[in-house]
Amino acid sequence: MTDFLQQDISVFVKRRPKKLSLTRQRKIIALFTNLFTSGFHLVEIVDFLKRSQLLADSYTSILSRGLMTGKSFAALLSDLQFSDVVVTQVSLAEVHGNLELSLTNIQDYLGNFIKVRKKLVEVATYPVILLGFLLAIMLGLNSYLLPQLEERNGVTRIMDYLPIVFLASVVASLVLVVLLKYWYRKSEKIRAVSLLVRLPFLGRLIQLYLTAYYAREWGNLIGQGLEMPRIIHLMQEQQSALFCSIGTELGLALDKGIAFEEHVKRYPFFKKELSLMIEYGQVKDKLGHELRLYADECWEEFFVRLTASMQLIQPLVFMFVALLIVLIYAAMLLPIYQHMEV
Known part of the structure; x- marks a missing residue:
């Protein structure tokens, strides 16, 4: 009982990442787009991102846990706090099968909004x-x-x-x-x-x-x-x-x-x-x-x-x-x- 009470309480608290900025969302989408285009599967992509440290450990941990529970790619992006617009587009892309094109469109869409915000x-x-x-x-x-x-x-x-x-x-x-x-x-x-x-x-x-x-x-x-x-x-x-x-x-x-x-x-x-x-x-x-x-x-x-x-x-x-x-x-x-x- 004493050992239990001495454990770090953070172990029991699942840290939910903050809402991703548009720039961060675009960078992550660009990573997935390039890796999907290169022939990687989702499991391989997550493993590669984890070993290469291209994504923070907090993000790759969420992706790994999601894959273990059988979540879809759209659900994983939702767990990473992507916007509903992006999650919906990816969810539909998983159905119609044109995921790479949809990711490219999402990347362009986010890029245009980033340019407008920068201009503002x-x-x-x-x-x-x-x-x-x-x-x-x-x-x-x-x-x-x-x-x-x-x-x-x-x-x-x-x-x-x-x-x-x-x-x-x-x-x-x-x-x-x-x-x-x-x-x-x-x-x-x-x-x-x-x-x-x-x-x-x-x-x-x-x-x-x-x-x-x-x-x-x-x-x-x-x-x-x-x-x-x-x-x-x-x-x-x-x-x-x-x-x-x-x-x-x-x-x-x-x-x-x-x-x-x-x-x-x-x-x-x-x-x-x-x-x-x-x-x-x-x-x-x-x-x-x-x-x-x-x-x-x-x-x-x-x-x-x-x-x-x-x-x-x-x-x-x-x-x-x-x-x-x-x-x-x-x-x-x-x-x-x-x-x-x-």
């Missing part, structure tokens, strides 16, 4: 630092300079409240983001996404993203000869709540005799062209191929729009910064000019 950081870093300095200057003016002025004007009154308004806006924005995430987590996913696509600017991006994502996955599954009942069953088994919900509703619609393209048309978060592409592909008997081509076009448009949106942020922030600088100068110089006129 580059665009926002300098303006954010500048805003911080300006906020400090405004607080200093309100604390030391403006109280010494005998005469107050409209600009000085604006300067009195501007720091408070700015900080309140930042806090309100953060609270709003937290509330939106909580609302989305608790709400029914199809209804929530249908509301989100109505948002200006962001709604269009969400619609493009979902259209590209589902067109590619449906195209891969149909292209491998899977029938719709089997595809619907697979959708209902996925980790993604939205994917599962769409699969459930699609199954009910098909049971009622509603065509695939007709049901897809009812979702506002899909582009209208998606249902037309499904109908066109069915007529040509090349539905899988047509959906994959359409998905590639949607992905390209999505990342072009996302990059363009990122490039708009910096000019808008600089305009706001310029306005603040003008207000600061006006608050300091107008009282001086007023005294000179007197």
Whole structure:
């Protein structure tokens, strides 16, 4: 009993790895892609990664334990805290058999998001630092300079409240983001996404993203000869709540005799062209191929729009910064000019 109590309690605690960053996810996917392409099996890959130390021991231990219990590749990635989007794509790829191509697509998908995030950081870093300095200057003016002025004007009154308004806006924005995430987590996913696509600017991006994502996955599954009942069953088994919900509703619609393209048309978060592409592909008997081509076009448009949106942020922030600088100068110089006129 004494020996038992003296054991390290960490032995009994399974450390769950933190959520992987996009960069880390892409590196791991790239490793698996290269090794699968080289002809390695999953067991051999895990053993190689463990011996080569290309992955941390905490990750290879999770992979080894998962393999011993017979988990699939998608389940292993889920244990490694990959995003639901990646896990779902891998899970479907294990069914339609085109795993290497799917991993390559996932690698490109993550790479594009990393580029966009890097661009956002580059665009926002300098303006954010500048805003911080300006906020400090405004607080200093309100604390030391403006109280010494005998005469107050409209600009000085604006300067009195501007720091408070700015900080309140930042806090309100953060609270709003937290509330939106909580609302989305608790709400029914199809209804929530249908509301989100109505948002200006962001709604269009969400619609493009979902259209590209589902067109590619449906195209891969149909292209491998899977029938719709089997595809619907697979959708209902996925980790993604939205994917599962769409699969459930699609199954009910098909049971009622509603065509695939007709049901897809009812979702506002899909582009209208998606249902037309499904109908066109069915007529040509090349539905899988047509959906994959359409998905590639949607992905390209999505990342072009996302990059363009990122490039708009910096000019808008600089305009706001310029306005603040003008207000600061006006608050300091107008009282001086007023005294000179007197």
